Amino acid sequence: MGTSAFVGIRSGRGVAGESSKQGLLYGLTWPVTMTALGVIVSAMATRLDLPDAAVTVLVPALFVFLVGALYLLSGAIWGDLTNYLLGFWIVAGSRRSRRCCPRGARDLVVRATTGTSPDGLALVVFAVWTVVTAAVAVWAYRRDEGRRFT
Numbered sequence: 048m049g050t051s052a053f054v055g056i057r058s059g060r061g062v063a064g065e066s067s068k069q070g071l072l073y074g075l076t077w078p079v080t081m082t083a084l085g086v087i088v089s090a091m092a093t094r095l096d097l098p099d100a101a102v103t104v105l106v107p108a109l110f111v112f113l114v115g116a117l118y119l120l121s122g123a124i125w126g127d128l129t130n131y132l133l134g135f136w137i138v139a140g141s142r143r144s145r146r147c148c149p150r151g152a153r154d155l156v157v158r159a160t161t162g163t164s165p166d167g168l169a170l171v172v173f174a175v176w177t178v179v180t181a182a183v184a185v186w187a188y189r190r191d192e193g194r195r196f197t
Contacts (some may be wrong), residue, residue: 073121081153112138130185136183140176 088109092102115137145148155173158165 069124073124074118077117080113080117081110084109129191132183136180 088106115134118130119132121152155165157168
C-alpha cells in the first residue's frame with residue numbers, strides 16, 4: 048500500500064487545479080471503500096452468523112465487485128473508455144466465471160497448490176479469459192500510444 052501511495056503522489060506532481068482535487072479524492076476513495084467493505088463484511092459475518100463457507104465465497108465476490116465498480120466510476124469521471132470497459136470486464140467476468148465454471152480461478156489455485164489435476168473446463172475458461180484480456184490490453188495500449196503525456 049505504501050508503494051501505491053508513493054507512486055500516486057509522484058505521478059500527481061505538476062497537476063494543479065480541479066484535476067488535482069479530483070485525482071486526490073478518487074485516490075482516497077480506494078482505501079476508504081476497501082476498509083468500509085471489510086468492516087461491513089465483518090459485521091455481516093458476525094451479526095448474521097454466516098457459516099465459514101458462505102463468508103469464503105462472499106468476501107472475494109464483494110471485493111471483486113467493488114474493484115469493478117471503482118474502475119467503472121473512474122471511466123465515468125474522466126470519460127476514459129478503457130477504464131470503463133475494464134470495470135465492466137471485471138464485474139461481468141466475475142459473474143460469467145461463476146456461471147460457466149463454479150469456483151473458477153479459486154478451483155485452479157486450490158488444485159495447483161494441493162497437487163491434484165485441474166478440471167479441463169476451468170483450464171479452458173482461464174485460457175480464454177487470458178487471451179481476451181491480453182487482446183484488450185494490446186488494443187488499449189495501441190489506441191493510447193502517442194496520445195499520452197503530450
